[in-house]
Every structure is written in structure tokens, then in C-alpha cells.
Amino acid sequence: MRKEKLTILSNLPVAAAIWRLELATEDPGREVDGEFVHLSVPGHFLRRPLSLCEVNPGRITLLYKIVGEGTRTLASLPEGTILDALTDLGHGFHPEACRQEALLIGGGLGAAPLYLLARRLKAAGKSVTAVLGFNRVEEVVLDAAFCTLCDRVEMTTLDGSAGRKGFVTDALEVLELRYDYFYTCGPMVMMKAVCALLPGSGEASLEERMGCGCGICYGCSIPTAQGPRRVCADGPVFKKEDLSW
Ligand SMILES: Cc1cc2nc3c(=O)[nH]c(=O)nc-3n(C[C@H](O)[C@H](O)[C@H](O)COP(=O)(O)OP(=O)(O)OC[C@H]3O[C@@H](n4cnc5c(N)ncnc54)[C@H](O)[C@@H]3O)c2cc1C
Numbered sequence: 001m002r003k004e005k006l007t008i009l010s011n012l013p014v015a016a017a018i019w020r021l022e023l024a025t026e027d028p029g030r031e032v033d034g035e036f037v038h039l040s041v042p043g044h045f046l047r048r049p050l051s052l053c054e055v056n057p058g059r060i061t062l063l064y065k066i067v068g069e070g071t072r073t074l075a076s077l078p079e080g081t082i083l084d085a086l087t088d089l090g091h092g093f094h095p096e097a098c099r100q101e102a103l104l105i106g107g108g109l110g111a112a113p114l115y116l117l118a119r120r121l122k123a124a125g126k127s128v129t130a131v132l133g134f135n136r137v138e139e140v141v142l143d144a145a146f147c148t149l150c151d152r153v154e155m156t157t158l159d160g161s162a163g164r165k166g167f168v169t170d171a172l173e174v175l176e177l178r179y180d181y182f183y184t185c186g187p188m189v190m191m192k193a194v195c196a197l198l199p200g201s202g203e204a205s206l207e208e209r210m211g212c213g214c215g216i217c218y219g220c221s222i223p224t225a226q227g228p229r230r231v232c233a234d235g236p237v238f239k240k241e242d243l244s245w
């Protein structure tokens with residue numbers, strides 16, 4: 001874990017209530033590691049955890065949805081604002097767990113960390129199929145980026161305004177998809193349904209309310225097959241077989 005100051009390079013809306021936040025690290029050559037950052041938002045006591053979507057030396061990109069007061073304040077912050085952040089947090093997906101064919105299943109902004117994973121899988125020479133689900137076309141993000149990167153991309157929306165109508169699990173039931181390992185991120189109910197539906201091994205990136213974000217307070221503990229585990233420090237990515245849901 002590192003405590004550092006991140007400067008807002010840009011903070012712009014990209015879809016309905018969804019913003020893209022680009023941040024510069026203090027060290028222009030430093031590559032941020034980990035799965036998520038814990039951002040301090042001015043005027044709010046607790047930090048907000050947000051997943052890394054893109055990582056480049058000296059800068060990171062996050063996508064966030066405005067759901068409450070903290071993210072609403074975040075969206076109001078202009079370029080040049082300096083944010084206090086905890087970085088290099090969490091244990092992420094394991095690209096090496098996939099032999100050759102990866103299946104990524106994202107729901108909403110669960111697509112953000114999966115995009116970073118897709119880049120890592122492609123860099124390792126693996127084939128990547130992505131199934132991305134959104135509520136409606138106005139909330140679709142990263143579709144062009146996934147299409148450019150992945151071997152196959154399928155999209156679903158609940159109202160049928162883009163891609164197939166329905167849930168990602170509806171698509172998974174009818175599509176013939178080749179994979180030897182799957183990775184999922186999105187609403188808990190979606191990930192639980194995905195893990196129940198898909199045979200074989202995989203991983204899910206969980207969300208839990210956090211206090212410290214770095215393993216001290218145990219506020220984010222969940223039951224697992226290995227006993228209680230902290231989502232921030234032991235996760236947020238867990239193997240399917242370890243999850244008790
Ligand atoms: C590891 C991790 C990665 C995440 N990545 C992203 C991401 O890339 N993009 C994105 O839009 N959201 C992400 N979230 C969810 C995001 O943290 C919440 O949407 C955000 O904290 C809400 O803050 P708020 O003040 O607007 O909402 P409020 O409801 O006002 O928040 C009140 C408190 O509850 C916490 N909280 C509320 N919803 C959640 C939630 N779903 N998960 C965890 N804490 C929550 C807040 O952090 C805050 O402490 C992630 C959550 C976790 C745990």
C-alpha cells in the first residue's frame with residue numbers, strides 16, 4: 001500500500017451518470033499496481049474504493065458511477081485538483097490461471113477492471129471473449145475499447161436498447177462460448193448467478209463497504225470456504241470455489 005497525492009488530469013462524463021477520471025501520480029514514471037485505489041473525496045470522512053481501469057506509467061484511469069454524495073462530489077472536482085489516495089491495494093485477477101481461452105463477464109462498471117485484465121490477457125497471448133451487460137444503451141461504456149482488444153464481444157442490455165435483450169446470464173445460456181477459465185465483475189447478484197451457471201473454474205471481484213481499505217479494521221470481512229476474509233486485503237478477487245456468497 002502507498003499513500004500518495006494524485007492530480008486530476010481530466011474528469012468527464014462518458015455515459016449516463018458515469019464519469020471517466022484520469023489521475024497523475026506524483027512520480028511520472030511510476031506504474032500503479034494493485035486492483036483498486038481508495039480515494040479521499042473532499043468533505044467526506046471515508047475514502048471511496050474505485051477499480052483501476054487503465055494503468056500507464058505516471059497515470060491511471062478510473063470509471064465511476066454517481067450513486068451517492070461521495071461520487072457526486074467527485075464529479076464536481078475540476079482538473080488540477082489534488083486527491084489524497086491509498087494506492088497499490090488489493091489482490092487482482094490471475095491472468096495465468098487461464099491456459100489459453102478466457103471468458104470475461106462484466107455487469108455495468110464491472111467492465112472497468114475487466115478491461116485492465118483483458119489487456120493483460122492479450123499481452124500474454126491469450127484469446128479473450130467478453131460478455132458485457134448494462135441496463136440500457138445510455139449506460140454502455142468501454143464497448144469500443146473491448147471490441148478493439150478482444151477476439152469476441154457480446155453485449156446485453158436489460159431493455160434491449162443495445163445488443164441482446166436480458167441479463168448476461170441469458171446470453172451465457174444460449175451462446176456457444178469457448179473458454180477454459182472465467183473472470184467476472186459486477187453486481188453481487190449477477191456474479192453469484194454467473195458462478196452458479198458456468199461450469200469450470202473462475203474468479204469474481206467482490207464489492208464490500210470499506211473503512212480503512214488496507215486490512216486493518218476488518219470492516220469488509222466476508223465468509224469464505226477458507227474462513228473469514230477481508231475483501232480489501234485478501235481480495236477483492238476470490239476464486240469461485242472459495243466464495244460462500
Ligand atoms: C474494490 C471495489 C472496487 C470498486 N470499483 C468501482 C468502480 O470502478 N467504479 C464505480 O463506480 N464503483 C466502484 N465501486 C463501488 C464504489 O466504491 C461506490 O459506488 C462508492 O463508494 C459510492 O460512494 P458514494 O459516496 O457515492 O455513495 P454513498 O452510498 O453515499 O456511500 C456511503 C458509503 O458507502 C460506501 N459504498 C456505497 N456503495 C458502495 C459499494 N457498492 N461498494 C463499496 N462501498 C460502497 C461508500 O464508499 C461510502 O463509504 C467499487 C467498490 C469496491 C469495494
Ligand code: FES
Binds near residue numbers: 212213216218221
Ligand atoms: S476495509 Fe478495513 S479491513 Fe477491509
